[in-house]
Amino acid sequence: MTTIKVIGVYPVEAEEPLHLIEVLFYDMQSRAALDGITQEWPARERGWQVPYLEHILNASGDRVLVGWDQIGKRPEDWEGDVRVVFYFHYLSFERPLLSPFGELQVPSPEPLPPRLSNKITYIPT
Numbered sequence: 001m002t003t004i005k006v007i008g009v010y011p012v013e014a015e016e017p018l019h020l021i022e023v024l025f026y027d028m029q030s031r032a033a034l035d036g037i038t039q040e041w042p043a044r045e046r047g048w049q050v051p052y053l054e055h056i057l058n059a060s061g062d063r064v065l066v067g068w069d070q071i072g073k074r075p076e077d078w079e080g081d082v083r084v085v086f087y088f089h090y091l092s093f094e095r096p097l098l099s100p101f102g103e104l105q106v107p108s109p110e111p112l113p114p115r116l117s118n119k120i121t122y123i124p125t
Contacts, residue, residue: 002027006097006104007061010112012087012122019091019109020120021051022061025082031072034084036100039092051086055120059083062115087122 007022025033038048056066056077066077096103 002029002033002101004033004099004101004104006107007083008113009091009107009109010116011109012112014122014124017090018122019088020085020112020116020122021088021091021097022057022083022085022116023104025084028078028080028082030075031078033100034078034086036098037086037104038098039088039095040098041090049089049091051084051088052125053120053123054084054086057083057085060115061113064119085116085120 003026005024005026007024010020010022012018012020023037034051034054038050041048053068054071055064055068056071057063058065059081061083066074071077091106093106093108096105098104
């Protein structure tokens with residue numbers, strides 16, 4: 001059964017509120033688990049934020065294995081234990097992230113770790 005752990009939340013300098021979120025999926029079966037991550041906006045019925053520019057990292061999180069432009073091209077990339085980073089706009093620290101496997105508490109933001117510096121670039125929508 002797939003479970004998810006939030007490893008870290010890192011603020012990103014951008015024109016709108018933005019964070020890079022790092023998660024580890026255990027026993028992942030398909031990309032659908034990532035596509036199901038969102039955060040409730042009580043004032044809106046739909047149009048909630050979702051992961052953006054996902055990257056798959058190696059197990060130690062210091063190297064990109066699959067960049068956002070290659071995501072979804074190989075289903076086997078999404079099997080087993082998978083470490084992923086993604087951008088998330090307008091993250092609220094007062095509400096959990098919602099996933100197909102339950103709620104994920106959002107930890108306090110931390111500075112971007114050196115192992116991720118210069119490896120992932122934000123492209124505004």
